[in-house]
Amino acid sequence: MSEFTVAKTLDCKGLACPMPIVKLSMEITKMKVGDVVEMLSTDPGSLADVPSWAKSTGNAVLETKQEPGLIRFYVKRQK
């Protein structure tokens, strides 16, 4: 299933809109193209927002895992 390695984990637990995508956008610019960041969020809004953000910025959400009270996103820097 998961055929990628996580370069970094970004903890956005407890943060509300718009901070998860703000942090994610700041983090992704520090990463190398092709690297994957694991982002942890407790904000239900990020389920819709992270894919929208990725689509708009040209990055890719490889996988989204929902656990009780926690969402894990695996985002790859594309460019």
Next chain:
Amino acid sequence: MDIEKELTELKAKVDSAPGMENKLSMVVFSGDLDKQIASMIIATGAAAMGMKVILFYTFWGTAALRDPAKKVSGKNFMGKMFGFMLPKGRNKLKLSQMNMAGVGTAMIKDLMKKKNVASLDQLFEVAAMLGIEIFICEMSMDLMGMKKEEMIDYPGLKVCGVASFLAEAKESAVQLFI
């Protein structure tokens, strides 16, 4: 008919069309706490989406940019009155509804803290980090007797007129008025 030539022409037209830049231009007119928070959330969100962001503070909105720690002298009577009546900075703003003599505003601030929603202070800090540009309407400041010296320290803070805002807005894919 030369389709390739027409395509090139069309492409040039599309590229030079107004409103094509990945940019958000927003007028922040309101001095209400709720609307100021909304404008900052949209602005920082847009910057995170990779957009260039310009905020044009005008009329009641300008009071949010006052720095309570700064004192200026040499204001005329009307300027002093406005200075006294208007909120001194973003932490003195009130809700547009359910203010209830300040109780509602305090409750919202408390709720925001509990729910870990970023405060205006934090949002301004993030905005500066993301390179969001703030323009202040010169005429509003002049009208209400405000001076640039009493405004917050914000990177690149610019006092200008409506033309500067419109020049940015014209190129922006998104324009908002709050």
